[in-house]
Amino acid sequence: MEESTYRSHLLICCGTDCVSSGCEEIKSALEEELANNDLADEVKVIETGCHGFCEKGPVIIAYPEGVCYCELEPFDMAVIVKEHILNGRIIDELLYQEPLTEESISSYKELDFYSKQQRIALANCGYIDPEEIDDYIANDGYEALGRVLTEMTSQEVIEEVKDAGLRGRGGGGFPTGLKWQFAHDAESDKKYIICNADEGDPGAFMDRSLLEGDPHRIIEGMIIGGYAIGADEGYIYVRAEYPLAIERLQKAIDQAEEYGLLGEDIFSSSFDFKLQIKEGAGAFVCGEETALMASIEGKRGMPNPRPPYPAQKGLWGQPSNINNVETYANIPYIMLNGAEDFSSIGTEGSAGTKVFALTGNINNTGLAEVPMGITMREIIYDVAGGISDGKEFKAVQIGGPSGGCLPKDKLDLPVDYDSLIDAGVMMGSGGLVVMDEDICMVDVARFFLDFTQSESCGKCTPCREGTKRMLEILERITFGEGEEGDIELLKELSQNIKDTSLCGLGQTAPNPVLSTLEYFEDEYKAHIYEQTCPGGICQNLLGDYIINQDCIGCTTCIDTCPVDAVTGEKGEVHEIALDLCIACGTCVDDCPVDAIVQE
Amino acid sequence: MESLAELRELKEEVKDQQADGDKPEIIIGMGTCGIAAGARKVLKEILNEIDKRELDVTVNQTGCIAMCEKEPLVDVRLPGKSRITYGNVGIDNISKIIVGHVVNGNIVNELAIAKLND
Secondary structure (H helix, E strand, O other): OHHHHOOEEEEEEOOHHHHHOOHHHHHHHHHHHHHHOOOOOOEEEEEEOOOOOHHHOOOEEEEOOOEEEOOOOOOHHHHHHHHHHHOOOOOHHHEOOOOEOHHHOOEHHHOHHHHOOOOOOOOOOOOOOOOOHHHHHHOOOOHHHHHHHHHOOHHHHHHHHHHHOOEOOOOOOOEHHHHHHHHHHOOOOOOEEEEEEOOOOOOOOHHHHHHHHOHHHHHHHHHHHHHHHOOOEEEEEEEOOOHHHHHHHHHHHHHHHHOOOOEEEEOOOOEEEEEEEEEEOOOHHHHOHHHHHHHHOOOOOOOOOOOOOOOOOOHHHOOEEEEEHHHHHHHHHHHHHHHHHHHOOEOOOOEOEEEEEEEEOEOOOEEEEEEOOOEHHHHHHHHOOOEHHHOOEEEEEEOHHHOEEEEHHHOOOEOOHHHHHHOOOOOOOOEEEEEEOOOOHHHHHHHHHHHHHHHOOOOOHHHHHHHHHHHHHHHHHHOOOOOOOHHHHHHHHHHHHHHHOOOHHHHHOOHHHHHHHHHHHHHHHHHHHOOOOOOOOOHHHOOOEEEOOOOOOOOHHHHHOOOOOEEOOOOOOOEEOOOOOOOOOHHHHHOOOOOEEEO | OOOHHHHHHHHHHHHHHHHOOOOOEEEEEOOHHHHHOOHHHHHHHHHHHHHHOOOOOEEEEEOOOOOHHHOOOEEEEOOOOOEEEEOOOOHHHHHHHHHHHHHOOOEOHHHEEEEEOO
């Protein structure tokens, strides 16, 4: 009868396994906690044998509720006594939870991030070990090369690429098959094939991920390209800022040589091919093909006028073919699955997929390989998970410094080469920078101009001087010193630079300015004529920070101000010394009552 | 490699080897994005944990799987089961993944992102 006077019974498992996982400590902690709360006479602690639940031990079963608490630590005892015994509340965090079964986890294909993706170039990235050639071979690697070398003529390979409708993934979108045809038709006993891995757009990292994640795919694509045009030597031009990509590429080349997939008489086809890496020093202009070839030759990386095109007179004066990393990554797929399969993906004018690097104010930053023709809205809202922090979409920058910005009403634009050109931007290499409402479009244009201006090689005047002048105007506007006529002058300069620059760098440098002028001219006008920055970025156009009467005198802003510009007594309204204030906004973010505003 | 037939032979051989792997496998995303997010520390901690518990586990690396936001990414594949991907893995989570999943076969709820069916 005595037993029934206890209000609770706590059963502690003290089987061998639980003893080893610490039930002794649990028991003494529990007893101590009960004694501290004068509950020793009301709660009975009972040691039991194994509950059969050893991997979740130590375990306590509490009666009369019959609740089972698992994986306990001595410090949990205070909670059990206070919450469960005294307050009668069941502690969810300590309850046993059914382990998640495989079935309840969504597969990759069911994730929003992947459901609209279609992986061709990235097929192996993140799945195979990039440093193991066997892993690549197990996933159909070098099968395409084997078939090409043993079953196809070079012309047949070119026809297949033409029929597939593959276009250059580096930005220009020139048909790859046609490019190969030109190099194939050029007469010479020495030709070169080059891979442009000089990825330099701010926010772009597709090529790096490909080279790091699946280097053999690029090598296979290049060997096939070499066979098609009749080149026995290839270069991969990759920037030295990508040390891991270089390391993995070199390992992959060594392995391919060891297997006889690079070298002489590959697959006993009497086709020879060797490949080497050339590290670039990181100049943006070296992504331009003639500058890239000059750089490989050991000359200063500067562009040359075309024609002659590389297909006629390229590296060391020999016919050469240059393609981007992602372009080569598509080749093994086309050879394995056929032109028809490839051209059925994407749109009529833009076949296949495109890899985008998703960055900016979005929830899922990362890489996305999507079929061409998908809308920008699907990429941003479905794949990238929408705008972060619940903010509004304002613009998306596509194509890096050569591209431009698209506004909200262009979100339903299909993403393919030609639609983008029509909208005044370009595919570029595939960087997508998504921007929310808190961005100033004039400042964005200034940022990109600042980039192209400092990357201009200086060889031709329009690019060297023109971008400099444009940058000066943009800086003036963002400083609040814009003048009437600036917008017209920017447009005129842009057109002149586009028309007269020597290479693609200069010819596309004004694009960020032109596209922001087209879609966000109001913002330029607000800066120039109203002296305001609608995005709230250009500090010179924003008023001084002041503290209003809502201030509760909590001193938070005094503590966080990096330049000690805020003064005041606790409990009284604080004040900002405007001569010291650098308008960094730290106090605004930290103020608990939003009492700091801009006048 | 003298012929296509030889390549195909090797392919089947590797596939067979991978198919009847009887050891648990841990795969760590070691692209630049993963490494920048701390994948090297995670790898080291995984090796420590395996060593400490004297487990027979294969540890491999892979490249970027594109979910850069969720790096470091760690995959666990038990023999005969799907490959489970864990995201935003820190060194504090390693013992939980190893004890919970690798040793006891229970997927760690709060870190699992997705499964990959081979």
